[in-house]
Amino acid sequence: xxxxxxxxxxxxxxxxxxxxxxxxxxxxxxxxxxxxxxxxxxxxxxxxxxxxxxxxxxxxxxxxxxxxxxxxxxxxxxxxxxxxxxxxxxxxxxxxxxxxxxxxxxxxxxxxxxxxxxxxxxxxxxxxxxxxxxxxxxxxxxxxxxxxxxxxxxxxxxxxxxxxxxxxxxxxxxxxxxxxxxxxxxxxxxxxxxxxxxxxxxxxxxxxxxxxxxxxxxxxxxxxxxxxxxxxxxxxxxxxxxxxxxxxxxxxxxxxxxxxxxxxxxxxxxxxxxxxxxxxxxxxxxxxxxxxxxxxxxxxxxxxxxxxxxxxxxxxxxxxxxxxxxxxxxxxxxxxxxxxxxxxxxxxxxxxxxxxxxxxxxxxxxxxxxxxxxxxxxxxxxxxxxxxxxxxxxxxxxxxxxxxxxxxxxxxxxxxxxxxxxxxxxxxxxxxxxxxxxxxxxxxxxxxxxxxxxxxxxxxxxxxxxxxxxxxxxxxxxxxxxxxxxxxxxxxxxxxxxxxxxxxxxxxxxxxxxxxxxxxxxxxxxxxxxxxxxxxxxxxxxxxxxxxxxxxxxxxxxxxxxxxxxxxxxxxxxxxxxxxxxxxxxxxxxxxxxxxxxxxxxxxxxxxxxxxxxxxxxxxxxxxxxxxxxxxxxxxxxxxxxxxxxxxxxxxxxxxxxxxxxxxxxxxxxxxxxxxxxxxxxxxxxxxxxxxxxxxxxxxxxxxxxxxxxxxxxxxxxxxxxxxxxxxxxxxxxxxxxxxxxxxxxxxxxxxxxxxxxxxxxxxxxxxxxxxxxxxxxxxxxxxxxxxxxxxxxxxxxxxxxxxxxxxxxxxxxxxxxxxxxxxxxxxxxxxxxxxxxxxxxxxxxxxxxxxxxxxxxxxxxxxxxxxxxxxxxxxxxxxxxxxxxxxxxx
Numbered sequence: 001x002x003x004x005x006x007x008x009x010x011x012x013x014x015x016x017x018x019x020x021x022x023x024x025x026x027x028x029x030x031x032x033x034x035x036x037x038x039x040x041x042x043x044x045x046x047x048x049x050x051x052x053x054x055x056x057x058x059x060x061x062x063x064x065x066x067x068x069x070x071x072x073x074x075x076x077x078x079x080x081x082x083x084x085x086x087x088x089x090x091x092x093x094x095x096x097x098x099x100x101x102x103x104x105x106x107x108x109x110x111x112x113x114x115x116x117x118x119x120x121x122x123x124x125x126x127x128x129x130x131x132x133x134x135x136x137x138x139x140x141x142x143x144x145x146x147x148x149x150x151x152x153x154x155x156x157x158x159x160x161x162x163x164x165x166x167x168x169x170x171x172x173x174x175x176x177x178x179x180x181x182x183x184x185x186x187x188x189x190x191x192x193x194x195x196x197x198x199x200x201x202x203x204x205x206x207x208x209x210x211x212x213x214x215x216x217x218x219x220x221x222x223x224x225x226x227x228x229x230x231x232x233x234x235x236x237x238x239x240x241x242x243x244x245x246x247x248x249x250x251x252x253x254x255x256x257x258x259x260x261x262x263x264x265x266x267x268x269x270x271x272x273x274x275x276x277x278x279x280x281x282x283x284x285x286x287x288x289x290x291x292x293x294x295x296x297x298x299x300x301x302x303x304x305x306x307x308x309x310x311x312x313x314x315x316x317x318x319x320x321x322x323x324x325x326x327x328x329x330x331x332x333x334x335x336x337x338x339x340x341x342x343x344x345x346x347x348x349x350x351x352x353x354x355x356x357x358x359x360x361x362x363x364x365x366x367x368x369x370x371x372x373x374x375x376x377x378x379x380x381x382x383x384x385x386x387x388x389x390x391x392x393x394x395x396x397x398x399x400x401x402x403x404x405x406x407x408x409x410x411x412x413x414x415x416x417x418x419x420x421x422x423x424x425x426x427x428x429x430x431x432x433x434x435x436x437x438x439x440x441x442x443x444x445x446x447x448x449x450x451x452x453x454x455x456x457x458x459x460x461x462x463x464x465x466x467x468x469x470x471x472x473x474x475x476x477x478x479x480x481x482x483x484x485x486x487x488x489x490x491x492x493x494x495x496x497x498x499x500x501x502x503x504x505x506x507x508x509x510x511x512x513x514x515x516x517x518x519x520x521x522x523x524x525x526x527x528x529x530x531x532x533x534x535x536x537x538x539x540x541x542x543x544x545x546x547x548x549x550x551x552x553x554x555x556x557x558x559x560x561x562x563x564x565x566x567x568x569x570x571x572x573x574x575x576x577x578x579x580x581x582x583x584x585x586x587x588x589x590x591x592x593x594x595x596x597x598x599x600x601x602x603x604x605x606x607x608x609x610x611x612x613x614x615x616x617x618x619x620x621x622x623x624x625x626x627x628x629x630x631x632x633x634x635x636x637x638x639x640x641x642x643x644x645x646x647x648x649x650x651x652x653x654x655x656x657x658x659x660x661x662x663x664x665x666x667x668x669x670x671x672x673x674x675x676x677x678x679x680x681x682x683x684x685x686x687x688x689x690x691x692x693x694x695x696x697x698x699x700x701x702x703x704x705x706x707x708x709x710x711x712x713x714x715x716x717x718x719x720x721x722x723x724x725x726x727x728x729x730x731x732x733x734x735x736x737x738x739x740x741x742x743x744x745x746x747x748x749x750x751x752x753x754x755x756x757x758x759x760x761x762x763x764x765x766x767x768x769x770x771x772x773x774x775x776x777x778x779x780x781x782x783x784x785x786x787x788x789x790x791x792x793x794x795x796x797x798x799x800x801x802x803x804x805x806x807x808x809x810x811x812x813x814x815x816x817x818x819x820x821x822x823x824x825x826x827x828x829x830x831x832x833x834x835x836x837x838x839x840x841x842x843x844x845x846x847x848x849x850x851x852x853x854x855x856x857x858x859x860x861x862x863x864x865x866x867x868x869x870x871x872x873x874x875x876x877x878x879x880x881x882x883x884x885x886x887x888x889x890x891x
Contacts, residue, residue, distance in 0.1 A: 033699040033701035033704075034692075034694065034699065035695070035696050035697075035698070035699055035700075036676070036693050036694050036695075036698075036700065037367065037369070037370075037676060037692050037696075038368075038369065038370030038371075038374075038375055039370060039371070039376060039377050039378065039379050039692065040376045040377060040378060040691065040692050041378050041379070041676075041679070041689060041690060041691045041692065042366075042379040042380075042381050042408060042676065042689070042690050043379070043380050043381065043687065043688075044382075044386050044405055044687065044689075044690070045381075045382055045383075045685070045686065045687045046382065046385050046386045046686040047065075047382040047383075047384075048384050048385070050069060050070075050071050050074050051071075053065050053074075053382060054069065054077055054078060054084075054345075056382070057078075057083075057084055057345060057347060058081055058083055058084065060083075061380065062347075062380050062381070062382045063346060063347045063349075063350050063379050063380050064344075064346035064347065064350055064352065064360075064369075064379070064382075065345055065346075065381075065382050065383070066359075066381055066382065066383040066404050067359075067360075068089065068092070068340075068342035068343055068344055069344075069345045070136075070139065070212055070343075072136060072137030072138070072139055073137070075139065075343050078343065082348070084345055084346070084348060085345070085346060085348050085350075086343040086344060086345045086346070087343070087354040088341055088342065088354075089344055089355060089356055089358060089359035090148060090149075090339060090341060090342070090357060090804065091148065091264050091266065091267075091268075091342075091356075091357030091358045091359070092263070092264050092339075092340040092342050093143060093148060093262070093263055093265075093336070093337075093338065093340060094140075094213075094214065094217065094260070094262050094263075094336075094337045094338050094340065095143075095261045095262075095263070095334045095336045095337055096122070096126075096221060096258055096259070096260065096261065096335040096337065097246065097258070097259040097260075097261040097289075097334055098113035098119050098258055098333050098334070099111060099113060099114075099246075099251045099256055099257050099258070099259075099292075100113060100114055100119075100251070100292055100294065100333050101114060101251045101254075101292050102115070103115070103186055105252060105253065105254025106252050106254060107253075107254050108198070109197070109200070109202075109203065110187070110188060110197035111257060112202065112204070112230070112257075113258065116331060116332065118179050118182050118183070119332035119333065119335070120178075120330055120331075121175040121178035121182075122179075123144070123168040123329060123332065124168065124169075124170065124171040124174045124175030124178075125175040125179075125224050125225075125228070126170070126221065126224065126337065127172075128142035128144075128337060128338060129142055129170065130170075130220070131217060131220065131338055132338055135213050135216045135220065136213060136338060136340065136341075139340065140338035140339060140341055141338060141341070142165075143336040143337055143338050143339045144164060144165050144329065144336055145161055145164070145328055145336060146272065146275040146279055146328060146336060147161070147272050147275065148265060148269065148339050149339050149807075150356070150804050151265075151268055151272075151357070151421075151804065151805075152269075152270055152747075152805065153269065153270075153271070153272040153273075153321075155748075155750065155796045155798050156318065157318075157321060157322065158750065158752060158763075158794070158796055159750075159752055159760055160322050160325050160326075162752055162754065162758065162759075162794075163759065164325060164326065164329055165758065166757060166759045166760075168329055169758070172227075183195055183202075188202055190229055193229050194229050195228075195229045195230055201231040202229075202230055202231065203230075203231045203232075203233055204222075204225055204230045204231065204233065204257045204258060205233045205254075205255065205256045205257050205258075206218060206221070206222055206233065206234050206256075206257065206258045207235050207237055207242050207245060207246055207256045207258065207259040208222070208234055208235060208236050208237065208260050209237065209238070209239065209242060209259075209260045209262065210236050210237065210238055211238060211384075212262070214260040214262060215236065215260075217260055217337065218234065218260045221260075222234055235256070242259065246289065247287055247289065248287055248288070249288065250288050251288055251289050251292050252292070261334065264358060264361070264400070265357045265358065266358045266362070267355070267357055267358065267362065267416040268356055268416070268417075268418075268419070268421030268803045268804075269357070269421065270420075270421045270422070270566060270803060271564065271565060271566065271569075273306040273309075273317065273321060274306065276299070276302060276306060276307075276324045276327070277303040277304065277306065277307035279333075279334055280293060280295050280299065280303060280327075280328065280331055280333060280334075281293050281295055281304075283304070283307055286534055296327060296330065296331065299327035299330075302320050302324045302327065303324065305320055306320055306321070306324070309563050309564070311440070312438065312440060313440060314565070344359040344360060349371055349372050350369065350370075350371065350372070350379075351368070351369070351370050351371075351372050352368050353365060353368040353703065353706045353707065355416070355418035356419055356802070356803070356804050357421070360404055361400050361404055362407070362416060362418055363407040363410075363412060363426075364415055364416075364418050364703060364706060365404075365407070366407050366408040367415075367675060367702065367703050368703050368704070368707075370700070375700075383401050384401065385399075385401040385686070386686045386687065387401075387402065387616075387681070387686055387688065388401050388402055389602075389612075390602075390612045390613060390614030390615075390616075390618065390620065391406070391615050391616045391670060392588060392600055392614065393580040393585050393588065394585065394588065394600040394601070394613075395532075395600045395601035395602070396613075396614075407674075408674060408675065408676040409500075409670065409672045409676055409677065409678050409690060410672045411426065411577060411579050411672060411673040411674045411675075412577060412579070413425075413427045413428055413572065413577035414426050414427075414428070414572045418706060418709070419709040419710070419711075419801065419802040419804070420800075420801060420802060422444070422566070422803075423445075423571070423572045427490065427493075428488050428490045428575050428577075429489045429490065429491045430447050430448070430449075431447060431448050431449070431486060431487065431488050431489070431571040432448075432486075432487045433448065433449065433451065433485065433486050433487070433567055433570065434451050434453055434456055434484065435450065435451070435452050435453070435456070435484045435563075435567070435570075436452070436453065436454070436455060436456050436482075436483050436484065437453065437454055439483050439484065439563045440563075441563060441564060441565055441566065441567045442565065442567060443566070443567040443568060444566070444568075445568050448567055448571055450567050455481060456481060456482045456484060456485050457479075457480070457482075458481065458482050458544050458545040458559045460476055460477070460478055461475055461476075461547065462475060462476045462545030462557075462559060463475065463545060463546040464476040464477070464480070464544075464545055465518070466514070466518040466519070468519070468522040468524065468525070471515075471639070471641055471642070472642075476544070476545045480544060482559035482560055482561055483561045483562070483563050484560055484561075484562075484563070484570055485557060485558070485559055486557070486559075486560060486570065486571055486573075487549065487556075487557050487558075488555065488556050488557075488558065488571070488574060488575050489553055489554075490553065490554040490555070490556070492552050492554070493553075493554055494551055494552065494554055496697075497673060498673075498695045499658075499672065500662070500672055500677040500678075500693060501581075501659055501661070501671045502658050502662075503581050503583070503655055503658045503659075503671075505581070506646070507548075507551060507554075508643065508646035509581050509582050510554075510576075510578050511548075512582045512637075512638070512639070512643040512646045512647055513582050513585060513639070513643070515639045515642055516585070516589065516638070516639070517532075517536065517539070521533055521536045525593075526592070526593040526594075526595070527592060527593055529599070529600065529601050529603070529604045530603065530604070530607075531601045531603035531604060541561065542560050542562040542573070543559075543560060543561075544559035544560055544561055545558070545559035546558055546559070560574055577673075579672045579673050580671065580672060581655070582643075582647070582655075583631075583652065583656055583658075583659055584659060584669060584671050586631065586636065586637075586638050587624050587656075587659070588600060588613055588615070588624065588627075589638045590627045590631055590636055590638070591613070591623055591624060591626075592613070594627070596626070596627060597610050597611055597623055598610055598612075598613040598620050598623050598624070599611075599612065599613060600613050611623070615668060615669040615670050616668040616669070616670050616678070617681055617683045618683070621667075621668070621669075624669055625663065628656060628660060628663070628669075629660075632653060632657060632660060635650070635653045637649070637652050666680065667681065668681055673696075674693065674696070675692070675698075675700075676690035676693055677690065677691055677693045678690055709804065710736050710799060710801045710802050711736070711799065711802045711804050711806055712734040712736055712741045712746070712797050712802075712806045713734070713735050713736060713806065714733070714795055714797055714806045714807070714808035715732075715733040716731070716733070716793060716795055716808055716810040717731040717732075717733065718730055718793065718810055718812040721812075721814070721815045721820065722778070722786065722812060722814045723783065723817060723820040724783050724784050724785075724786050724787070724788075724817055725780050725784045726780055726783060727777065727778065727779055727780055727783070728777075728783055729775065729776070729777050729778075730751070730777075730778075730793055730812075731769070731773055731774075731775060732749055732751075732766055732773065732775070732797065733772060733773055734746065734749070734772050734773075734774065734797055734806070739772075740772025740773075741772050741799070742771060743771060743774070745799055745800050745801055746768075746797060746799055747799065747800050748765055748797075748798055749765065749774040749798075750764070750765050750766070750795070750796045751763065751765070751766055751795050752793070752794040752796075753791060753792075753794075754791060754792045754793075754794055754809075755789070756789065756791070761785065761786070761791075762778070762785070764776070766795070776793070783814075786814045788814050788815055788816045788819070790811060790813055790814075791811070791812055791814060792809045792810065792812070793809070793810050794807065794808070794809045795807070795808050795810075
């Protein structure tokens with residue numbers, strides 16, 4: 001029996017030992033990150049009704065919504081649901097855009113907002129806290145300047161900004177007084193509470209967007225304007241309806257006075273020095289409204305210097321930034337209203353990185369999305385709209401609704417870190433830079449090496465320009481200099497990286513179409529497109545040369561005049577990646593230069609009455625199919641004299657055949673190198689299906705470390721009381737997930753001391769203490785300036801690993817010196833009294849003990865007396881006995 005049990009046990013051990021390795025292997029195989037994305041496919045579809053969106057998410061008919069759920073009431077449902085989760089982004093902001101043309105329009109009507117003082121006074125008319133509390137229900141913060149309050153520039157300038165926020169806080173009567181004064185100066189008259197000009201009511205034509213809270217904002221502002229005596233025409237419009245009026249229309253026509261503007265920062269903005277130029281001068285957009293801007297000459301000079309980077313030190317740059325802020329509010333062609341706090345919602349089982357600025361409008365979302373603990377599956381992703389404008393590789397749609405889909409298909413050379421905004425290499429390995437000493441820049445990334453020299457000379461064999469006439473390359477003239485040389489190592493990629501249609505990357509994909517961008521600005525070329533000129537001029541101003549250093553690995557040397565305070569952005573100005581293979585772009589080039597009725601840009605298509613080229617749908621497909629067949633038959637090589645060194649006719653035909661096979665399988669011409677490929681497109685249903693590209697270079701877990709932003713949490717320990725004329729110490733405690741935040745990962749900790757009205761009284765930087773602690777020390781001179789009352793200390797901590805400042809306001813009390821000394825005397829008196837009381841108690845106890853001892857001694861004395869008496873008696877008896885005995889003997 002015992003032998004049988006042992007045999008059975010040995011058999012079981014053998015089975016376990018044999019099977020277990022295979023079980024473990026299968027589990028590991030399921031969890032292993034695949035090449036390409038975590039999931040098998042994503043189905044994009046349109047849903048515009050917010051309430052339906054939340055319902056579909058709750059039921060599982062949708063896994064994530066690619067636009068924020070901004071309705072406060074619906075967001076409360078999201079927060080309460082056990083099936084949903086959310087992450088915040090902070091890149092959306094709202095403003096009022098004013099038409100500055102005037103004093104009158106072409107139709108003779110008065111435009112009040114041509115007057116800078118009236119525009120400035122509108123800051124007092126708008127109650128930003130009302131908009132935050134009543135319209136956004138807390139999902140926003142009041143905003144007075146262009147800088148987003150959640151990003152670094154605001155933190156750097158907080159001491160100046162806080163002063164202006166207090167100065168321009170809501171004060172309707174003050175704003176009304178200024179506006180009435182200026183309206184009278186402009187020749188308007190107030191009759192029975194209404195403004196008139198030339199006996200006609202002064203009408204404010206107000207373009208109000210209807211898609212989101214801007215409708216409520218518009219109604220609120222319209223009501224404020226009516227209180228001022230203006231007649232307001234509320235023009236409710238969608239984006240498509242409003243854009244031709246305010247953005248592309250002639251502002252002098254007087255079609256509008258005010259527009260409810262909205263903006264999104266698609267990446268975390270680390271440098272907002274271009275804001276003054278973009279929002280307040282003609283440097284911004286090449287459209288009629290921007291060309292009508294006429295800022296103060298001093299403001300324009302500040303904006304221009306910052307726009308062109310004409311500063312030598314960081315201190316000089318910051319001084320320009322400080323000066324410009326006040327001019328923003330003086331000029332006020334825009335009134336900034338709120339920075340939104342935007343929730344991006346998904347099902348609880350979804351894991352995905354969300355950009356702190358743009359939410360899902362960052363390629364990182366497509367490279368991190370997955371079902372928790374699972375490989376594969378289908379993601380159902382909805383958006384407000386899907387498939388808005390034509391797609392093409394040169395000048396197609398720039399709608400966020402289209403780009404968020406394209407981010408799954410295309411691969412960029414770099415991806416912006418969703419938490420810091422700094423570029424991260426995606427398709428290059430490393431960069432080394434040599435920079436002219438006169439340029440201020442710094443690097444904080446380990447993939448970038450930085451060196452400074454006196455001068456950067458461009459070698460004479462570097463590519464410099466394309467000669468339109470000779471159709472040949474021109475090299476850099478002797479004595480050509482640049483601000484920087486940027487050497488980029490892309491790795492050993494040629495002959496290895498695959499495109500979606502099966503083509504393999506060659507040097508042709510990098511350089512065969514190099515003349516194309518320059519031919520688009522050649523007036524004698526059939527490819528000429530006037531809309532390409534602004535971009536080309538900017539490129540030409542900065543581009544100084546290019547050289548191919550090696551092919552294996554591919555190393556390219558760029559020379560540029562572009563500079564940035566952070567060297568990473570200089571590097572990625574130069575880097576590139578041929579996401580679209582040359583042959584895909586070539587069929588569009590062929591169709592446009594052969595006059596087949598399509599054009600890459602909407603502007604050119606409109607001018608020549610052609611179709612805006614669309615690679616994924618519409619009438620363009622048949623035209624491009626015909627172009628492809630002709631290219632395949634002829635072995636077409638664009639810019640042949642140049643490109644033939646990279647492409648043979650046989651190679652061209654093979655590429656076109658790949659594309660033809662792709663088109664027959666998928667019904668479109670969109671081919672890239674991204675982690676997904678475009679499978680099907682349905683314009684009628686507004687639906688797109690993308691599928692995993694398993695020949696993608698990288699595995700799905702490449703960006704897994706970006707799961708959560710390490711934003712420090714702040715706690716400020718304040719003194720019990722601050723006394724004027726005495727030192728005071730505040731301890732700022734920084735942590736993340738309950739652990740002290742390493743001091744070496746903190747960029748800075750600033751502090752502002754605010755009075756009860758929000759005025760900035762003191763400001764400075766904290767110094768590092770023990771790990772996770774930063775110390776604010778106020779000396780006696782600083783505290784002497786503080787009157788008794790309640791104050792706040794605002795601390796602003798910026799991490800090197802998350803570019804969203806951690807801001808904390810903590811109240812503290814300043815007490816009068818006499819109160820302090822009275823309290824001190826009272827405390828001292830209490831301490832003395834306590835000690836006296838203790839001493840009295842001790843004395844009483846001692847006295848009691850002495851009394852007790854005295855009693856004991858008295859008793860002892862009595863005892864002794866008694867004992868002595870007895871002893872005497874005994875002695876007498878003994879003596880008596882002796883004498884008595886003697887007497888007896890003698891007898």
